Amino acid sequence: MLINKEYFNGMTLWQKIKYLFYYYRVIIMVALLVIIFSVFLILPLFKGKINAYCLILNDTENYRLVEQITNGFPQFLNDGKYVIDVNNRYPFFYVEDQGINWPEDGTNFRILSLVPNKMADVAIADYKTMLWAVYQEFVEPIDAVLPAELLERLKPYFVYAYFKGHDECDGKVYGLNISGTELMKHYSGNYKDAVVFIPNITAQPEAGINFIKYLYNIRE
Numbered sequence: 109m110l111i112n113k114e115y116f117n118g119m120t121l122w123q124k125i126k127y128l129f130y131y132y133r134v135i136i137m138v139a140l141l142v143i144i145f146s147v148f149l150i151l152p153l154f155k156g157k158i159n160a161y162c163l164i165l166n167d168t169e170n171y172r173l174v175e176q177i178t179n180g181f182p183q184f185l186n187d188g189k190y191v192i193d194v195n196n197r198y199p200f201f202y203v204e205d206q207g208i209n210w211p212e213d214g215t216n217f218r219i220l221s222l223v224p225n226k227m228a229d230v231a232i233a234d235y236k237t238m239l240w241a242v243y244q245e246f247v248e249p250i251d252a253v254l255p256a257e258l259l260e261r262l263k264p265y266f267v268y269a270y271f272k273g274h275d276e277c278d279g280k281v282y283g284l285n286i287s288g289t290e291l292m293k294h295y296s297g298n299y300k301d302a303v304v305f306i307p308n309i310t311a312q313p314e315a316g317i318n319f320i321k322y323l324y325n326i327r328e
Contacts, residue, residue: 162232164233232286
């Protein structure tokens with residue numbers, strides 16, 4: 109409630125804004141968070157049919173890569189009606205003592221907003237960012253998803269998780285090295301150790317499998 113109505117009415121507009129924000133800042137911040145969270149959950153419902161979701165982590169300015177995947181993946185599938193939502197609004201920063209990249213606050217919030225609707229079928233990242241995903245148990249090991257024949261074919265590209273100060277890994281294949289693929293050679297210069305992995309919130313592992321085939325141009 110306003111403490112002094114007469115005093116409030118005598119304020120300038122800017123003074124009123126500061127006054128209201130001071131007394132209602134908690135309510136305002138909660139309301140803003142609710143609105144933002146609702147937008148991330150509801151907006152996809154108005155985009156029409158989305159067949160797959162691809163995250164590009166820690167490569168925020170790479171719109172050429174976004175465009176190429178958006179157009180190239182449906183072409184690879186020979187399906188003009190297939191729609192893949194490619195999102196690269198996920199900045200990270202390097203944590204020296206752990207040797208991994210860590211998401212900024214906004215990135216954490218965006219990723220959390222994907223979880224309820226399982227809106228992450230595949231992710232492209234640099235190696236240190238993938239380590240964060242492994243650390244946070246956000247990755248479905250590749251060797252638990254890919255068919256045996258495809259897995260055998262992609263053995264040369266297996267990526268394991270080695271954390272700073274650890275000489276050994278758990279033996280699980282968390283991603284695939286895609287630095288040498290035509291897509292990454294032509295459309296990504298932001299990091300040279302590109303990997304692809306499958307988030308464990310995907311509702312359709314087949315989308316990730318097909319995407320990996322697209323990256324390596326494997327047609328069966």
